[in-house]
Amino acid sequence: MRLxxxxxxxxxxxxxxxxxLAGCVGAPGPAGPPDVDQATFEALVYPILVRDCAFPxxxxxxxxxxxxxxxxxxxxxxxxxxxxxxxxxxxxxxFERTRSMLASAESPEASLLLRKPxxxxxxxxxxxxVDRFGRDVFADTLDPAYLALLQWAGSQRGAP
Amino acid sequence: xxxxxxxxxxxxxxxxxxxTAQAYVSASRFDDPAVDGGGGGRHFTGSPxxxxxxxxxxxxxxxxxxGVIGLPSDGYVPGTTYDLEVTLxxxxxxxxxxxxxxxxxxxxxxxxxxxxxxxxxxCEGGAGEVAGHAMTLPDDRQIIAMDAxxxxxxxxxxxxxxxxxxxxxxxxxxxxxxxxxxxxxxxxRELSVLMPIRGGSAEAAQVGSACSAGGAPGAHWGAWTLxxxxxxxxxxx
Numbered sequence: 001m002r003l004x005x006x007x008x009x010x011x012x013x014x015x016x017x018x019x020x021l022a023g024c025v026g027a028p029g030p031a032g033p034p035d036v037d038q039a040t041f042e043a044l045v046y047p048i049l050v051r052d053c054a055f056p057x058x059x060x061x062x063x064x065x066x067x068x069x070x071x072x073x074x075x076x077x078x079x080x081x082x083x084x085x086x087x088x089x090x091x092x093x094x095f096e097r098t099r100s101m102l103a104s105a106e107s108p109e110a111s112l113l114l115r116k117p118x119x120x121x122x123x124x125x126x127x128x129x130v131d132r133f134g135r136d137v138f139a140d141t142l143d144p145a146y147l148a149l150l151q152w153a154g155s156q157r158g159a160p
Numbered sequence: 161x162x163x164x165x166x167x168x169x170x171x172x173x174x175x176x177x178x179x180t181a182q183a184y185v186s187a188s189r190f191d192d193p194a195v196d197g198g199g200g201g202r203h204f205t206g207s208p209x210x211x212x213x214x215x216x217x218x219x220x221x222x223x224x225x226x227g228v229i230g231l232p233s234d235g236y237v238p239g240t241t242y243d244l245e246v247t248l249x250x251x252x253x254x255x256x257x258x259x260x261x262x263x264x265x266x267x268x269x270x271x272x273x274x275x276x277x278x279x280x281x282x283c284e285g286g287a288g289e290v291a292g293h294a295m296t297l298p299d300d301r302q303i304i305a306m307d308a309x310x311x312x313x314x315x316x317x318x319x320x321x322x323x324x325x326x327x328x329x330x331x332x333x334x335x336x337x338x339x340x341x342x343x344x345x346x347x348x349r350e351l352s353v354l355m356p357i358r359g360g361s362a363e364a365a366q367v368g369s370a371c372s373a374g375g376a377p378g379a380h381w382g383a384w385t386l387x388x389x390x391x392x393x394x395x396x397x
Contacts, residue, residue, distance in 0.1 A: 047194055047195045047200070050194040051200030051202065055212075056216070056344070057216045070195065071196060072194065082342055132352075
């Protein structure tokens with residue numbers, strides 16, 4: 001098998017149900033997505049996601065929960081040119097889906113967003129998106145891109 | 161749009177007149193920032209230094225037939241220069257990237273294009289510019305890339321490292337476009353050859369490498385063997 005990413009898995013409805021249940025309980029509790037900063041996401045996180053995750057065969061697929069579209073990868077709308085800059089809709093979708101990957105975590109390091117792309121022996125979680133040598137996106141927690149995700153995960157909306 | 165109109169116009173100009181199915185006009189775009197539609201430094205050669213291949217984007221098409229001549233697959237001799245040739249489907253518009261690294265992903269020796277390219281190494285069936293480019297990246301990786309412009313072959317010389325660096329990976333990725341404006345419908349051929357040092361064993365390079373779902377070449381044989389054994393066992397019951 002050469003393709004590094006599997007087909008879409010039906011996790012979207014599950015997350016949607018969880019989000020709905022969380023909403024029924026009342027005010028967002030500790031299990032909800034954190035109120036992280038969107039400007040930091042756009043400057044720091046989105047470029048990493050487009051570079052490492054948003055491939056059409058991976059998280060650029062419509063069926064994925066963590067779904068990222070952007071230039072040179074796959075587009076949210078067929079009317080958007082392949083190389084055109086990210087649209088507002090694409091950025092918002094990427095932000096909300098990525099933010100949701102931080103939910104239900106005791107700490108940013110324990111979130112799916114940080115654990116899925118990290119090697120298992122470094123504390124990562126199982127992830128089908130390994131390369132053809134079986135390596136995950138981040139070899140360890142010292143990877144600059146990992147640290148950038150961690151920095152954003154700990155940020156607060158509107159914070160400088 | 162998130163970016164100023166000028167940036168959008170620049171992006172439009174960069175893609176102007178590109179009739180192929182490639183997301184990138186040329187291999188040089190792989191160094192452009194990802195948010196500008198570039199590779200963000202990834203070159204998708206499938207080598208140990210960048211294990212992703214073009215197949216993460218280009219999908220759905222027939223895999224092109226590709227030939228490779230001249231690789232010392234039975235073992236390389238340090239300090240020796242080898243003449244390599246990669247042949248591509250003549251009727252298709254195909255792009256290619258190749259790299260030679262050691263098991264750790266470090267550059268192994270040096271690759272260079274011939275001083276006088278043949279007609280089939282030129283764009284537009286021999287009428288255009290030379291299709292191949294040799295690139296040395298900031299981290300010392302060396303990649304030979306070929307634009308999707310109608311060339312059907314690429315020759316290169318590989319000077320093996322002067323001293324043994326252990327087994328060397330030759331990896332090449334060929335994308336055959338379908339002339340659409342997106343990466344769907346494109347076929348990808350992924351080539352990998354692990355070359356031992358003459359008289360040595362290539363197996364040593366695979367020891368300790370995690371061969372999983374996207375595993376290195378040969379990693380799937382164990383799974384097939386297990387599946388066949390299970391099927392035979394069920395038949396006996």
